[in-house]
Amino acid sequence: MDNSVGIVQAQCAQFDTPLTFRSGAVLPRYELVYETYGTLNADKSNAILICHALSGHHHVAGYYEGDTKNMGWWDNMIGPGKPIDTNKFFVVGLNNLGGCHGSTGPSSTNPDTGLPYGACFPVITVEDWVESQARLADRLGIQQFAAVIGGSLGGMQALQWSLAYPDRVRHVLAIASAPRLTAQNIAFNDVARNAILTDPDFHGGDFYQFGVVPTRGLRLARMLGHITYLSDDVMADKFGRELRTEKFNYGYEVEFQIESYLRYQGDKFAARFDANTYLLMTKALDYFDPSHDFGGDLNRAFARATADFLVISFTTDWRFSPQRSREIVRPLLHNRRRVSYAEITSAHGHDSFLMDHAHYFDIVRAYMGNVSKEFTA
Amino acid sequence: MDNSVGIVQAQCAQFDTPLTFRSGAVLPRYELVYETYGTLNADKSNAILICHALSGHHHVAGYYEGDTKNMGWWDNMIGPGKPIDTNKFFVVGLNNLGGCHGSTGPSSTNPDTGLPYGACFPVITVEDWVESQARLADRLGIQQFAAVIGGSLGGMQALQWSLAYPDRVRHVLAIASAPRLTAQNIAFNDVARNAILTDPDFHGGDFYQFGVVPTRGLRLARMLGHITYLSDDVMADKFGRELRTEKFNYGYEVEFQIESYLRYQGDKFAARFDANTYLLMTKALDYFDPSHDFGGDLNRAFARATADFLVISFTTDWRFSPQRSREIVRPLLHNRRRVSYAEITSAHGHDSFLMDHAHYFDIVRAYMGNVSKEFTA
Numbered sequence: 243m244d245n246s247v248g249i250v251q252a253q254c255a256q257f258d259t260p261l262t263f264r265s266g267a268v269l270p271r272y273e274l275v276y277e278t279y280g281t282l283n284a285d286k287s288n289a290i291l292i293c294h295a296l297s298g299h300h301h302v303a304g305y306y307e308g309d310t311k312n313m314g315w316w317d318n319m320i321g322p323g324k325p326i327d328t329n330k331f332f333v334v335g336l337n338n339l340g341g342c343h344g345s346t347g348p349s350s351t352n353p354d355t356g357l358p359y360g361a362c363f364p365v366i367t368v369e370d371w372v373e374s375q376a377r378l379a380d381r382l383g384i385q386q387f388a389a390v391i392g393g394s395l396g397g398m399q400a401l402q403w404s405l406a407y408p409d410r411v412r413h414v415l416a417i418a419s420a421p422r423l424t425a426q427n428i429a430f431n432d433v434a435r436n437a438i439l440t441d442p443d444f445h446g447g448d449f450y451q452f453g454v455v456p457t458r459g460l461r462l463a464r465m466l467g468h469i470t471y472l473s474d475d476v477m478a479d480k481f482g483r484e485l486r487t488e489k490f491n492y493g494y495e496v497e498f499q500i501e502s503y504l505r506y507q508g509d510k511f512a513a514r515f516d517a518n519t520y521l522l523m524t525k526a527l528d529y530f531d532p533s534h535d536f537g538g539d540l541n542r543a544f545a546r547a548t549a550d551f552l553v554i555s556f557t558t559d560w561r562f563s564p565q566r567s568r569e570i571v572r573p574l575l576h577n578r579r580r581v582s583y584a585e586i587t588s589a590h591g592h593d594s595f596l597m598d599h600a601h602y603f604d605i606v607r608a609y610m611g612n613v614s615k616e617f618t619a
Numbered sequence: 620m621d622n623s624v625g626i627v628q629a630q631c632a633q634f635d636t637p638l639t640f641r642s643g644a645v646l647p648r649y650e651l652v653y654e655t656y657g658t659l660n661a662d663k664s665n666a667i668l669i670c671h672a673l674s675g676h677h678h679v680a681g682y683y684e685g686d687t688k689n690m691g692w693w694d695n696m697i698g699p700g701k702p703i704d705t706n707k708f709f710v711v712g713l714n715n716l717g718g719c720h721g722s723t724g725p726s727s728t729n730p731d732t733g734l735p736y737g738a739c740f741p742v743i744t745v746e747d748w749v750e751s752q753a754r755l756a757d758r759l760g761i762q763q764f765a766a767v768i769g770g771s772l773g774g775m776q777a778l779q780w781s782l783a784y785p786d787r788v789r790h791v792l793a794i795a796s797a798p799r800l801t802a803q804n805i806a807f808n809d810v811a812r813n814a815i816l817t818d819p820d821f822h823g824g825d826f827y828q829f830g831v832v833p834t835r836g837l838r839l840a841r842m843l844g845h846i847t848y849l850s851d852d853v854m855a856d857k858f859g860r861e862l863r864t865e866k867f868n869y870g871y872e873v874e875f876q877i878e879s880y881l882r883y884q885g886d887k888f889a890a891r892f893d894a895n896t897y898l899l900m901t902k903a904l905d906y907f908d909p910s911h912d913f914g915g916d917l918n919r920a921f922a923r924a925t926a927d928f929l930v931i932s933f934t935t936d937w938r939f940s941p942q943r944s945r946e947i948v949r950p951l952l953h954n955r956r957r958v959s960y961a962e963i964t965s966a967h968g969h970d971s972f973l974m975d976h977a978h979y980f981d982i983v984r985a986y987m988g989n990v991s992k993e994f995t996a
Contacts, residue, residue, distance in 0.1 A: 263869075264867075264869070265867075265869035266869075267869075364869070365869040365870060422860060423860070424851060424854065424855050424859075424860075425851075425854035425855050425857070425858040425859055425860065425875070425876075425877040426846060426849075426851045426854045426855070428860070428875050428877050428878065429842075429845075429846045429854065429877050429878070429881055430846060432842070432875075432877070432878045432881060432882075433839060433842045433843050433846065433881070435871060436838075436839060436842065436882070436885075437814065437839055439871055440835040440838075440839070441835075442819055458817040458818075461813070461817075462810060462813060462814055462817070462839065465806075465809070465810045465813065466810050466843065468806075469803060469806045469807060469810065472803075474801060474802075474803045477801065477802035477803045477806065478801050478802050478803070480802070481802040482801075482802055483799060483800070483801075483802065483805070483908060490641075490642075490906060492640075492641070492642035492643075492644075492741070492742040492902075493742060494812060494816055494898060494902075497905075498802070498805050498809075498905065499802075500802040500805050500806050500809070501805065501806070501809045504806055504809060504810070505809075505813070508813075521871060525869075525871075528874075528875065529867060531860060
């Protein structure tokens with residue numbers, strides 16, 4: 243527990259002003275669950291927003307009283323003396339709207355019907371999330387974030403902050419991210435979605451009322467996801483062709499260690515995650531494309547941005563490859579923005595962004611050290 | 620129809636000698652469906668065996684009378700004057716045992732029960748296939764093949780011929796193949812299998828008796844497969860982020876062109892392919908490892924081989940990458956075998972091995988031209 247922010251508490255903010263989504267759908271009221279670490283300084287200039295990826299949530303650092311094992315998902319990165327230093331920064335993490343960890347989402351009760359939203363919960367975009375996050379910032383009295391930080395889908399939200407609210411963010415850290423998905427990425431998401439959508443227990447999204455959960459589909463989606471988060475090499479090193487038992491069993495039970503690992507991960511995820519949230523998250527990934535309104539031109543799309551940027555990619559990440567990160571860097575340079583770009587040599591594929599890695603952490607530490615010099619604690 | 624072998628006819632060979640599988644299971648009798656093109660020469664020295672991959676079959680070249688559209692799957696490669704020249708060679712293509720195109724497989728009637736084999740059909744290996752193919756060669760009076768040729772899983776069978784029957788094969792062409800799957804490849808297969816196994820319509824493999832087909836699972840398996848057969852680049856070129864309609868529809872219907880393509884491919888495949896055959900094929904892929912009995916040492920495994928080899932890989936193939944092909948080449952060189960290796964620059968990923976490509980075809984043509992000089996037509 244050394245260097246941890248220690249015991250933390252989730253908080254809940256209630257919003258009663260309707261939020262209009264990109265799709266045109268309106269959410270009359272909603273709740274956002276969030277956590278904060280560190281202290282907001284007098285002029286409220288040291289705030290950091292952490293945006294989560296597909297399966298993340300508001301519990302970013304520390305642990306809950308009486309439950310020391312449930313550490314925040316980025317506790318290695320965030321805490322006193324850590325790369326994102328809570329002695330200097332006031333860090334905010336939230337569960338995104340549409341999530342399944344406390345913020346209003348498909349499994350929440352729809353006040354209009356008294357039933358879970360299910361299929362009624364509107365499809366949400368990265369733009370909508372940033373809108374809801376800006377309202378949370380208002381609530382916390384934060385006019386401008388020192389930095390908005392995220393990996394993967396979280397990086398897309400950080401980028402969107404720089405486009406939607408250039409005045410409200412001084413630095414953007416986009417890690418293992420992309421300006422927009424490729425066809426291959428959309429394809430993987432579509433297979434995952436189809437696994438859920440065609441699960442007979444999905445009931446068009448209203449499975450809650452049937453007392454069932456589309457476990458099969460969610461499990462498949464996660465198994466597939468896991469393959470794409472790891473590198474071929476790390477899988478070879480970790481599992482290779484190793485068998486669980488000594489001999490082939492010539493059947494369809496678990497046989498290779500990699501199968502055991504994948505199924506375990508799939509089962510664990512399916513037991514705790516909401517299928518509708520999974521669908522929403524993948525759609526938000528697919529839709530995000532800042533160049534959409536600019537004829538596909540990222541240079542024009544990023545002309546609005548005024549923040550400074552740190553873009554980080556990992557060599558073996560093939561889901562969000564270094565090439566994708568360079569597609570963020572290029573239009574920023576074109577617009578003469580200040581951009582630092584680091585391509586980290588790491589064996590761990592897309593998952594690298596969540597892991598301890600000296601070079602990666604040193605870069606974030608150095609960058610955030612400079613950010614902290616811009617204000618008085 | 621120019622340069623096609625023209626009208627062909629499938630034939631059927633009945634085998635009444637029991638075949639013992641690697642698993643210990645015994646198939647008392649079985650049928651193999653096959654086709655032949657060209658003429659077997661007097662000393663039966665010009666025979667070629669074509670081994671098929673996951674979804675292939677015996678209809679390799681030409682077309683059936685009255686059905687000119689149903690061309691063989693490798694008609695571009697095989698025919699008079701083509702790289703595998705039927706003016707010189709006698710070419711044999713078969714549907715593998717366990718298949719779903721006429722050879723005995725899970726959907727065939729089990730004579731013991733009068734019902735489809737279903738779950739009773741034994742798990743089959745590449746070694747078992749080669750055994751059954753050798754019996755077909757016996758039946759056709761072919762003591763030694765001039766060449767055994769295959770792509771992907773077919774390449775594994777070609778390699779196995781050189782190990783199980785070194786005296787019966789003079790040349791092996793292993794295209795877009797691997798000596799053994801990596802953990803990542805096994806992982807993709809396991810997700811595909813789980814999609815089928817957990818489909819409620821699978822009924823443990825005995826779905827035939829329930830009048831249903833595990834379409835959902837088979838469809839997902841094929842969609843996933845398709846992603847891995849194409850390169851990221853070719854998907855980007857062909858589909859990119861293009862939408863089917865002008866605007867986002869903010870729902871889960873088909874929206875991006877890539878989704879439309881994948882679902883179409885999935886539906887088409889699920890309507891015609893047998894789910895149990897799919898499972899068997901992927902397991903055969905996973906199991907194949909000539910080094911299994913040699914402590915993982917491919918050098919020792921390939922010591923038995925005496926054939927000459929042509930190994931071909933494609934630069935953008937990430938399912939069976941060039942690295943995997945080099946893992947075939949290395950132990951062959953170690954054993955001082957004659958090996959030619961070509962790494963073809965192609966944008967089309969794993970599917971390249973089925974496509975017209977001047978450089979690729981020239982190499983096969985040149986190699987097979989030399990093979991044809993070894994005998995008198």
